[in-house]
Amino acid sequence: MVPGSAAGSVRARYLVYFQYLGTDFNGVAAARGAQRAVGVQNYLEEAAARLNSVVPVKFTISSRTDAGVHALSNTAHLDVQRRSGQPPFSPEVLVEALNTHLKHPAIRVLQAFRVPSDFHARYAATSRTYLYRLATGCPRPSQLPVFERNLCWALRADCLDVDAMQEAAQHLLGTHDFSAFQSTGSPATTSVRTLRRVSVSPGPASTFVLPQESSRLRFWSLEFESQSFLYRQVGSVLGPSWGSGTQAPAAVSDLQVRRMTAVLVAVGLGALTPAQVKVILDSQDPLGKYQSRVAPAHGLFLKSVLYGGLGTLVRGVGHEGVCTRLWPPP
Numbered sequence: 312m313v314p315g316s317a318a319g320s321v322r323a324r325y326l327v328y329f330q331y332l333g334t335d336f337n338g339v340a341a342a343r344g345a346q347r348a349v350g351v352q353n354y355l356e357e358a359a360a361r362l363n364s365v366v367p368v369k370f371t372i373s374s375r376t377d378a379g380v381h382a383l384s385n386t387a388h389l390d391v392q393r394r395s396g397q398p399p400f401s402p403e404v405l406v407e408a409l410n411t412h413l414k415h416p417a418i419r420v421l422q423a424f425r426v427p428s429d430f431h432a433r434y435a436a437t438s439r440t441y442l443y444r445l446a447t448g449c450p451r452p453s454q455l456p457v458f459e460r461n462l463c464w465a466l467r468a469d470c471l472d473v474d475a476m477q478e479a480a481q482h483l484l485g486t487h488d489f490s491a492f493q494s495t496g497s498p499a500t501t502s503v504r505t506l507r508r509v510s511v512s513p514g515p516a517s518t519f520v521l522p523q524e525s526s527r528l529r530f531w532s533l534e535f536e537s538q539s540f541l542y543r544q545v546g547s548v549l550g551p552s553w554g555s556g557t558q559a560p561a562a563v564s565d566l567q568v569r570r571m572t573a574v575l576v577a578v579g580l581g582a583l584t585p586a587q588v589k590v591i592l593d594s595q596d597p598l599g600k601y602q603s604r605v606a607p608a609h610g611l612f613l614k615s616v617l618y619g620g621l622g623t624l625v626r627g628v629g630h631e632g633v634c635t636r637l638w639p640p641p
Contacts, residue, residue: 471579
């Protein structure tokens with residue numbers, strides 16, 4: 312903590328974990344000014360305004376997500392400066408207060424920790440994991456259960472060549488220049504990233520699929536882990552010939568994942584071979600036929616953001632006391 316601008320008041324910094332269904336939002340970042348679009352951050356800061364902080368509370372988001380993208384667990388840091396003589400909120404009280412004042416039912420604050428005044432939610436993150444959900448056996452959008460719509464990419468194909476997808480994914484592992492998976496004109500200073508893990512596997516059966524549909528509909532999960540992904544890229548739109556639904560362009564940090572997903576799906580459908588994925592990666596050309604396509608936003612979830620020493624917090628399962636031991640309030 313550091314002294315605040317008001318005499319006798321103290322500023323406390325917190326790391327908060329939160330989740331949201333991205334369907335109703337123009338991404339996680341706040342929309343400022345006269346824009347009609349609203350981000351998750353707008354609602355979080357509106358709720359934080361009820362904390363009566365001496366200085367307005369601003370959320371610094373660790374991982375930006377596009378319109379329609381969901382988060383099982385995203386993170387942000389924020390400073391709360393209470394009036395003179397009032398102690399800092401406990402993390403538990405902060406979580407309860409934010410959830411009480413949140414005005415959108417698709418957002419939930421999971422957990423909060425006290426952290427040092429120089430902690431930065433974005434730069435301190437050591438790992439980010441994205442989950443992409445696919446459904447096969449959907450020749451028409453109406454064949455997907457209504458409870459699964461906007462939560463997966465429904466493909467017309469009956470099946471995917473998962474072995475080929477897994478072989479192709481191995482070409483993406485490790486440290487590479489991922490220029491082929493970013494848009495032209497991206498302001499990123501470097502396109503080199505290290506993909507630590509990528510997996511393609513059968514997903515859990517959906518509880519919303521009726522028994523008579525279970526033999527037709529199958530779900531699949533793709534996971535990507537890296538310390539960071541390419542940031543602030545402007546997306547193109549995936550043509551409607553592969554699945555049901557498209558997504559408008561936006562400036563986000565999850566586009567690399569959606570482009571890699573589109574390429575792996577092309578392999579699973581037989582439109583590409585695993586060896587061609589390496590050719591695409593090595594080409595460093597973002598304008599190619601396949602790497603310029605983007606998987607729909609609504610199938611993507613930010614699954615977790617991890618920090619060294621903080622433990623894992625996914626789906627609201629935290630490690631109580633971890634931060635208290637590592638970073639005790641002075």
